[in-house]
Amino acid sequence: MVSLEFPVVYFGGDYNPDQWPREIWHKDMELFKKAHVNILTLPVFSWALLQPAEDVYNFEWLDELLDMIHAQGIKVCLATATAAQPAWMSRKYPEILPVDFEGRKRKHSGRVNFCPNSPVFREFSGRLVRKMAERYKDHPALALWHVGNEYGTYCYCETCEKAFREWLKKRYGSIEELNRRWNMNFWGHTVYDWEDIVAPSGLSEVWRDGHLERTTFQPMVLDYKRFMSESSLACYKNEYDIIKGICPDIPVTTNLMGAFKPLDYFKWAEHMDIVSWDNYPGLKDSPGSIAFNHDLMRGLKGGQSFLLMEQTPNQTNWHPYNSLKRPGVMRLLSYQAMAHGADSVMYFQMRQSIGNCEKFHGALIEHAGHEHTRVFRECAQLGQELENLKGVIGARLKARAAILFDWENWWAVELSSGPTVQLSYVHQVKKYYEALFKRNITVDIIKPGDDLSPYALVIAPVLYMLKPGVAESLKDFVENGGTFLTTFMSGLVDENDRVTTLGYPGELKELLGIWVEEIDALEPGMCNSIRKTQAAEALSALTRERYACAMLCDVMEAQGAEVLAVYENDFYAGKPAVTRNAYGRGRAYYVGTDSEEDFIQELLEAICDECGIIPDFQVPQGVEITQRFKGDTCYTFVLNHLTEKVIVDLNNLTGKDLITGKTVAQRLELEPKGVAVLEEK
C-alpha cells in the first residue's frame, strides 16, 4: 500500500551530479547536511548516461550515488530519466522526433522533444524504467518515483495524425456522428472517411496571432488538445504502470506546472499517487495568484496533500528579467505552499550548472561552490525549521467555498472566434479567487461534476462549456440551499463547442432566471458602468452606487430573477447587468459583465455573509492566514507578504509557533516577509 504519511517534510530537490566530477559529490554531501537536506531528486536527465547505446546500460555511477546519498540518511526521489532521450536514439529512430505546429520536423534537441505517440519512445522508455525499478526497488533510500519531467509537447506528425483518427473512432463511433458533433457541414468540411481527417495545425485550421491561438474549426482543435493531453498522459502511464508492477508501495508522481494550459491535469491526477508541482511565479504575480495555483494543484486529487517539487532558491533564468528573490521571500513562499497543502519544500536545483541555459538559475549551492552565501544561509535555516513541521504532514484544508475550474472549458473559451480576444479564462477565475483570498476564505478548486455538497458557495466564472450533467448538478446544489454564482459567457456550448439553441445561457437559464439576448464586446479603452438597484440595497457590502465594467456586456432580460444592477450607458442602459434568482432553497447569481474588482470583492463579501462564510480573522491586507487540520489539531499559517512589520489579531487562537517553539496568543507580531505556524490542539 502506498503511504503518503512521509516521515519528514521533504526538503531538498533536483540534483544533477552527472554534471560534476566525483570529488564534487563528496563536497555536495557535506553541504547538503549543513542545509538539512533530506531528499534528492535524480537522475532527471541522465538517460544518455544510463543507456549509452541501444544495448548498453550503465547504472554503476547511479548505484554509487544512491549509496552515498543513503549513507547521509538522505532519501531519493528517483527520476525515470525519460524526459530527454539520448541523441543516438533520435538519430537511429527519427520517428521519435516530433513535428511542430508549423509542420516542421524537429531535430534532436532540448527536452521533452519526443512524439508522445511514438511506439519507439514508449518501448525504450518502458525498458529503461523497468530496469531502474528492478534494480532499485529495494534500495533503502528510495522514497518516491518521479516520472519524466514537465510533460507538455504537442506533436503533429503522421503517427499522431493516425492515432488521432483512432482516438476519434473510439470517441464518436461513426463518421456521421463525428460530422454532426464537429458541425462539419460548416464550410463544406463533411468527411466520408476517417482518412480525410487532418491533425489541426498551422498547416491547416489553426494559426497563431501573438500569444493567441486562433482557429476556424474549434471542435477539431478542442479534440486535438484532449488527444494530445491524453497522449502525453499515456507516456506517463506507461512508466507508471511498470513501476507499480515492481514497486507497488512507493508513491509515484510527475511534476506538474500549475495552471498549465496544454494538459488537462484533472485527468492526469487520476493516475498519480500524489500530485507534485513546480512553482515559478513571475515577478509580478500577487500572493493570491500563487495561492490559486497551489489550491488548483491540491484540488486535482480532491484536497489531498501535494508536493512542492520545484521552486528556485533565488532567481530564475528564463524570464526576460530575472531579479533576485529578496531576503525572506523564498522562505515565505515555501510556507505559503505548505499553508495550501504542500508536504514538502523542494528546489530546482541543488548545485548550479556551469553551462547551458540554466547556468544563471538559482541553486542551493551557487557557482562559488561554498555555503557562505545569502541563498545557502536562507535555505539552511528553512531546512532546520521544517524539521519541526512534521505534524503538518497530511493535514487538510477545510473549505466551504469552491471554484469550478475546467481545462476543456479553458481551451474552448480561448479558441472561440468572437466575441473578444481579450477574454482570458484564468484571469476571470482569478478575479473571483482573489476576492476570497484577500479575505482569507479557504477555497477549493474543483472540476465540473464534482460533489458540491460540502460547499455553501460554488462559483463558476465563465462556465462557457456545459458538460453533460453539470447543469443538473448545479441545480440540485442550489435547490438544496446552495449559493451559485456564474458570469457572462456561461452555459453557451456543449463539449463540442456547439452553441445551445435554448437561448443563452442554455441549460442554466431556468436556474438563473434570465435570458441573454446579445453579447456586446467593447474595444479596449471603452467601458460602461453598472448601477445598484433597489433590490441590491440589502447587500450592504456593496458600498458604492456605481461600478465600472468593460470588455463584455450581456444584453439580457430577467425572466424571474431579481435585478441587482443595471447598465448605465449605451442602448442597453437600464437593462440588467447583475441578477439573483431564488431557486429551491438556494440562490443563483449572474454577473453579466466584466466588472471592476471592487465590485466582485464586495459582491462576494455580501454573498459570503448570506451563506455564513465568515472569515475567522480580521487581518491587514497583505497578511495571509490559512489553516490545515489533522485529527484535533489545527495548524494556522500566518504569512506576512508585506515589506513592513505587522501585528496580527489572532482572535481567540492560542497555539505554539512551530518555528520558534513559543506559545502565541491574541496578538502576533511578524517581521516583514515573516511567518508563523501555530499549532493548536
Add this chain to the structure above:
Amino acid sequence: MVSLEFPVVYFGGDYNPDQWPREIWHKDMELFKKAHVNILTLPVFSWALLQPAEDVYNFEWLDELLDMIHAQGIKVCLATATAAQPAWMSRKYPEILPVDFEGRKRKHSGRVNFCPNSPVFREFSGRLVRKMAERYKDHPALALWHVGNEYGTYCYCETCEKAFREWLKKRYGSIEELNRRWNMNFWGHTVYDWEDIVAPSGLSEVWRDGHLERTTFQPMVLDYKRFMSESSLACYKNEYDIIKGICPDIPVTTNLMGAFKPLDYFKWAEHMDIVSWDNYPGLKDSPGSIAFNHDLMRGLKGGQSFLLMEQTPNQTNWHPYNSLKRPGVMRLLSYQAMAHGADSVMYFQMRQSIGNCEKFHGALIEHAGHEHTRVFRECAQLGQELENLKGVIGARLKARAAILFDWENWWAVELSSGPTVQLSYVHQVKKYYEALFKRNITVDIIKPGDDLSPYALVIAPVLYMLKPGVAESLKDFVENGGTFLTTFMSGLVDENDRVTTLGYPGELKELLGIWVEEIDALEPGMCNSIRKTQAAEALSALTRERYACAMLCDVMEAQGAEVLAVYENDFYAGKPAVTRNAYGRGRAYYVGTDSEEDFIQELLEAICDECGIIPDFQVPQGVEITQRFKGDTCYTFVLNHLTEKVIVDLNNLTGKDLITGKTVAQRLELEPKGVAVLEEK
C-alpha cells in the same frame, strides 16, 4: 439577354440549411416570410454534400430546398459551391492544395484553400458547375448565379511557378525583354532560360515585416500579383463560361470585398454581369470610408448598380473585438449602400451556425431560433420598407468629380523599398475622397485610362505608376478645361516599377509645371509645415496661413507652375510644397507633401468652387445626402450618421419619402441614425 432590372430590391442572403435538420428548414421558411426575405443565397459551401465521392453526385436535398423556397415565392441566388473542395479530393489529388508564402504545403482545411492553377480543381469545379447549371437552369426560383466565394488565395507551388513562366513568356515574348523590363542586371539576376525564374515568395525575394510585404525585386513580385489575380480570375471565368453556355440570361457574379488588395477587381469586373460585394466595416471605419468602398465597387463596372451581397445583421466574429451594431445602424448602412448604387440588401447569414468559427457572427435568426429579438425586428422592418424602393433599381449616380484608383499602383507603392514604410495608398486616396464626401459631392472611382470627359475634376493621389497612355489622357483632359490634382510620389515609375529618367514626376512634369529633385521622408513624430503664398490668396476656402505636413516632403522647383504653398522648415524652407499649373484650358494641381486633412478639405473646396462643383445641400457634418437618377426621377437618400436628431435643409427639393410614404419639402427631421429616401420626379 441578361437583365439587371430586378423585380424587387433583393433582400435576404446566405442560407446554410445543410447545417440543419429538415424540421428547421420549415421553421426557417416561416421566419423568412415574416422578415420579408425575397432571396436566398445557397449552397455556398456544399460541394462535399453535392459530391460525396469522385463519381457520386447528390442533388436531391438541394432540389427539395429550391422547391421549398420557390413555394414561398422567394428567389435563389444559386452558389456554385466551389469555394471549398471536398476532403476526399484534397486527399486523392494533393496537387489541389496550395503552397503558402512560407513554402509550406497546406493541408486540407479552411476554404478557398486550393491552388488557383490546379488543373484538377478546374476540372472538378467545372464538372460540378455544369451539372448544377444543367439541373437548375429552368428552375423558377433561379434569379442569380454566385460563383465561388471571396476569392483571394495566393499559391507558390510548382504548378503555379510553371504557369507563371508561361504567363511571363506571353507577356514579354523573350527572355531578353524580361531581363530588361525587370531590370535583371541588378544584383546579377540576369536569366538565360525561363526555367531560371522562381515564383517570388518567402523562400526567395520577399519577406514580411508585420503587416508589410517587403521585397528586393519589385517587378517580379508585381508581376506575380498580376498573375495570381488572373489565376483566381481564371478559376472564376472557368465557371462563368460554363454557366453562360447553359444559362445565358441569368446574371452571374461573385462576391468581392471592396478595397481588397490581392485581386485587381477592375480586371475581374470585366467578366462579371453585375458586381456584388461584402461590406464588413470595422468598428472605427468612418461613414466616408464605407462609402468609398461602395463607390469603388460601383466604379468597377462604370457606374452600373451593384449588389450588396453580404453584411452582418449584427456583430461580426473575426474582428478582435466584435461589438454589436447599435440599433438603427444596420438599417442606416443598408440604405447607405443603396444610396451609393446597391440594388440589394443581403446578409451573411440567415441562421446563425452553432459550431465553428462563425458561430458568434450575427444572423437574421439567432441561436435562440425565434423572431423575438432586436435583430430580427430590425431586419424585418427593413425588409418591409425595401418593398417600397423598387423604383430605385437601376438608378445611377451622377458625378462631376472622379478619383483614379489602380490596384497595380497600390501594389507597386507598397512594395517599394523606400522612401517610407508609412505610405499607404488607400489611406491617401481616402484622404481626398473623404474631403469630397464630407461635402456630399458625388465621386466616381475610376481607373487610369478611363474616359475623363464626364468630369470637371480628376484626382489621382499617389499616382506612382504611370501606365502607357495615362499621361496623355490626363493632359488631354486638362488641355480641354479639366482640373487635375495629383500628389507626391506620382509619375515615378512605369508598369514594371522602373523609375523615369525624365526627372520626377516624369511624364507629368510638363502638365504640372514642376520638377521634383528629391523626396524627403520624415520619421514618425517629425513634421514640417506649409504656408500659403500670395498666389493662393484667391483660394478663399483656405482659411489658415499654415498647415502641418509630415511623412513625405518633395523638394521641388516650379518650372512654370504657380506656387500656392511653401515649406516653412528644414533646408527646403521656402521651396514650393503645393503648386498649380495652367495647362491648355485647365489647371493641374500638385500637392507635394502629406498635409493635414484640413488643408485637403479646404483646398478641394477651393478647387471645386473653381470647377463649379457646388454641393446641392448644406447639411450638418454627419448627415450624408446622395442622389440616384433614373429617367426623370431623382432619388435622394438622406442619412443621419449622428447619434442625435437633425433637421436637414432640403433646399428646393420636394419629394415623397419612400419609407414613410409622406411628402417632404424644405425641411426634413431625422431621428438618430435615421433615413429618408425622397423620390422626386
Add this chain to the structure above:
Amino acid sequence: MVSLEFPVVYFGGDYNPDQWPREIWHKDMELFKKAHVNILTLPVFSWALLQPAEDVYNFEWLDELLDMIHAQGIKVCLATATAAQPAWMSRKYPEILPVDFEGRKRKHSGRVNFCPNSPVFREFSGRLVRKMAERYKDHPALALWHVGNEYGTYCYCETCEKAFREWLKKRYGSIEELNRRWNMNFWGHTVYDWEDIVAPSGLSEVWRDGHLERTTFQPMVLDYKRFMSESSLACYKNEYDIIKGICPDIPVTTNLMGAFKPLDYFKWAEHMDIVSWDNYPGLKDSPGSIAFNHDLMRGLKGGQSFLLMEQTPNQTNWHPYNSLKRPGVMRLLSYQAMAHGADSVMYFQMRQSIGNCEKFHGALIEHAGHEHTRVFRECAQLGQELENLKGVIGARLKARAAILFDWENWWAVELSSGPTVQLSYVHQVKKYYEALFKRNITVDIIKPGDDLSPYALVIAPVLYMLKPGVAESLKDFVENGGTFLTTFMSGLVDENDRVTTLGYPGELKELLGIWVEEIDALEPGMCNSIRKTQAAEALSALTRERYACAMLCDVMEAQGAEVLAVYENDFYAGKPAVTRNAYGRGRAYYVGTDSEEDFIQELLEAICDECGIIPDFQVPQGVEITQRFKGDTCYTFVLNHLTEKVIVDLNNLTGKDLITGKTVAQRLELEPKGVAVLEEK
C-alpha cells in the same frame, strides 16, 4: 609588395554600368570627371553577365569598360562579382542554395544567397576569379581588388552540418572533450558519436524572440557562430589566395560592415591587405556612434588606415524612413571617416538604378541623369577638396586609451539565458566609448590578447568571456602601472560559456579586489541609485552625490578594493556598486551596475585625469577634433556636427587648412556642419 601608399585619396565608388546601355557609359564618364571621381568599383554583381553558362565566359564588355575608365585616368577597384551566383548555377547545382534558420531551403534570389560550405560555390567562384585575375592583372587601371560583397549568410544545410562536425573534431579532438566543453550532461545531451551532433537552428536548440536569438545550448550555438564566420571567411580566402597568386602587389579587400554581429572581423582582417567598410548610419545614430564604427574598423588591423568603401551620397532605401542627408552632412561624415583613419571616400552608388530595391537609394547621378542637383554639387565639391588631402594618406591616430571589443564575447553575452534580455553588448561598449569621444580623446578599439603596453587606460565593458591568457595580460598591464576598468557581467565564463567556479568575476577577482555574490536584474522601469562614498571625494570630476542605475546590479563585497559608490536602495543598499583596486603600480576599476551616462562620463574624466590622458582642445559639445600623424606632420580634423556656427579654440595649434588653403591659428570659425583639416608640420 603590396603598397597602401595610394597616390590619391580615392574618391568614387560602386558603378553598375551593366544596368545601362552603352550611350549612358559615355555620359557617365563626363559626369565622373566633373565630380573629380578617381576610382570606380565594378563589377560587383555581374557574375551572370560574365558567365552566362557553365562553359561560357564573356569579358568583352568589361574589357571595354576598363579601357574606357582608364582613358579617363580613373582607377578601378575590381570586384570579383561572386556575391550573387548566376541563376543557372542555382538551378543546376541546388546544393549551392542555403538552408535558413527555420530549416527552409532557400530558392535562388537576393544576394550572398549561397551556402558558404558549398564545394560547388567554391569551385565556380574560384574559377571566375582566376580568369579575372589572369585577364586584368596587368590592366593599368587596376588599383584594388574587392572580393565578394558584404558577406554574412548563415546556413544550416546538411553540408554545413557535416562540415561543422569536422570543424568540431579539429577543435576538440575527442567526443569526450566536446561533451565536457559543451557541458553536455546538462539535459542529457551527452553524445557518443560525432554524427549525433546537430547544427543548432530553429529546428533544434535556438529560437527567435523579436530581434533576440535565444537558445538552451549556448556553447553549441557559440561554436556554430565561430564556424559560420569561418565558413564565409573561407569563401573569401579562397578568392583572396587565387588573386594573390596572380596579382601579388595589388591590395585585396572585402567590404565589411562595422559592428556587424555575424562575422568575427578580427579574424577576417588577418586575411585582408586593407580593411574597407560600408558606413550607413541610421538617422538617429550619434556622431560618436558612427566614430565608434570607424575606430573599430581601424582597430581590426592594429590602427592601419582603412577604406571607406561605401556610404550613400544622400538617402538610403532600406531604412523604414529614409530621410535625405541634409546639406553638408555627407561631406561632414566623409571627413569624419578620414579623421578616424579612412584613406578614401567612396559611395554606393555612382548612378541610381531605375529598378528593384535600391532604386530610391541615393547616388552621385540621380534618376534625372544630370549634374544639376544638390547631391551632385555636394559630391563634386568634396571630390575637388579631397585632391588637397593626399598628405593624409597613411597617417595614423595615436591613442593612449583603448577599449576591448570581442565578437565571441558579444555572441556569448547576448545568447545567455538570464539575467536580463535587455543587455546589449555594443550598447554598453558605446556608453564608454561615447564618454571619451565627447571629450575628443582618441581611442583604439582592440581585441583581448592584444598588446596593452601602448596604453595608459584600458576599458573592457562587459568582459563576460575571459579567453585564456587575457586575465594574465590585464594583470600584467595593471601591475605595470596601467589603469583598467571593467563592469558587471565580466569574468564570468570561459570560451565555452562555462561559468567560473572561483566566484565572480573569476580570474579577475584578485585584480579587482571584489567578490560578486549575486547579480540582480531589474525590470524595465525599475531603478536604483548609487551614492558616492568618502573614498570617491578625490575624484573631483564626479560632480554629483547620486546617480541613477538600472538593469543589472551586482551584489558584491569589496575584498581589498576601495568602495567608490554604494547602492542606495533595496536589500543591498549600502553595498558596493563601484570599486577601485590598487594592484601593482596600477589601478583596476569595477562598475557593478548599469549607471546613467553622466556617471560614466564623469568617472572616465576622473580616471583620465589620473592617467594623464588630457584632451588637447576644449571645444563645445558637438565639435569633434581628431588628429592623424605621419612623420612630423599632424593633421587635425575639426568637425562641426552642430546645426549652428561655432568658434573653436585651437589652443596653440597653427596649421594650414587643406580645404581652404588658408593658415589658421588660435581660433577657427566653422559653419554649421563645417569642416577644417589643419596640417601642422
